[in-house]
Structures are given as structure tokens and as C-alpha cells.
Amino acid sequence: MSDQLALGLRDIAALGQIFTPEPVVRAMLALRRNPGRVLEPSCGDGAFLRQLPGAVGLELDPDHCPPGARVMDFFAYPEREVFDTIIGNPPYVRFQDIPAATRRLIDAGPYAAWADGRANLYLFFIAKCVRHLRPGGELIFITPRDFLKATSAVKLNRLLYEAGSITDAIELGD
Numbered sequence: 001m002s003d004q005l006a007l008g009l010r011d012i013a014a015l016g017q018i019f020t021p022e023p024v025v026r027a028m029l030a031l032r033r034n035p036g037r038v039l040e041p042s043c044g045d046g047a048f049l050r051q052l053p054g055a056v057g058l059e060l061d062p063d064h065c066p067p068g069a070r071v072m073d074f075f076a077y078p079e080r081e082v083f084d085t086i087i088g089n090p091p092y093v094r095f096q097d098i099p100a101a102t103r104r105l106i107d108a109g110p111y112a113a114w115a116d117g118r119a120n121l122y123l124f125f126i127a128k129c130v131r132h133l134r135p136g137g138e139l140i141f142i143t144p145r146d147f148l149k150a151t152s153a154v155k156l157n158r159l160l161y162e163a164g165s166i167t168d169a170i171e172l173g174d
Helices: 003-015 020-028 100-108 119-132 151-163
Strands: 038-040 056-059 083-087 131-142
Touching: 003 020, 083 119, 119 131
Parallel strands: 038 056, 038 083, 083 131
Antiparallel strands: none
16 A cells, blocks of 8 residues: 555544545635635645635644644634634544544533534534634535434534524535
8 A cells, every 4th residue: 555545544534534626615615605704624735725815724634734724623723713704624533533632622612412422523513613603604514414314413403503594505426
């Protein structure tokens, strides 16, 4: 196995990193309605940041953090920081595989009650993003289609219902 392939498999397994293809980035950017402050909380290779000058980018993995972004666990980012738009592709990591440092931050935050064996890291990402949105803010994320019906997402769906509305859902297939 090549070193690059091995690194890619490590990223997917350990950090849930799947980088967003340019056509998907363009489609998601076309959904953006709000001018103002933008956050990409798991910026990976910077696919969105390259198109959004001045946006705030956070990336947990220093090996993939693009220039201008901060190496930081999103769950350590202060909630007093608010944004008009939050956009990106959150990490997809099964609950039992969430890195220990991130788990501690989740357990110390308002999402501790959500922490069961069925939850996925992307659910916690979405919930934290909602807390970073200004009133009228927009969250533009790629998600698995099961987040609307999964038992592990019930609390998130309740939060989304109370916080706002889903205005667009685009099926991209597998």
C-alpha cells in the first residue's frame, strides 16, 4: 500500500476526513444567501476557504490545515464567536472512534446528553454550529441522508426544528 493511500485511510478512519469535490463546493456556495462573516469549522484542504476570502477556517489535523486557517478542535472554539454563514463538510466519525480529546470537549459541553453509542461526530458538529449562528444565520452542510430519520439524530432534529428551518435539501446520491 502506498504511503499516500495509507495516510488517506488513516484520515478517513481516525478523523472522518473526506474532502469536498469542487463541483459540490460550487453548488453549496450557490446556496449562500447571507453576506457577512463565514466559518468553515472543519476546513480540511480548504476547498471552501479558497472561494471565501476572509472566512474563518478551523482544522483539527495540522497535516491538512490550509494557509490562513487555525489548527484547532472546533469543540474548543469559543461560542461567543458568531457567524452569518457556516459552511462545509463535517467529519463523519462513529461515536466510539471520536478522538479522546474531542470526546472530552463534547462531554464538557451542552451535548453531553447526546453522547450515546449511536451518535456520529457530524451530529455534534451541526449542533455546535447552530450555537455559532447569528439570528437569521444559515448553515450549509453536507450530511448523510439518514440524519433526518436516525434515532441518534432525534435531539438534533428537535434542535433544528426549534432553531430554524431547512430551506434546501439536495440529494447527491452515494
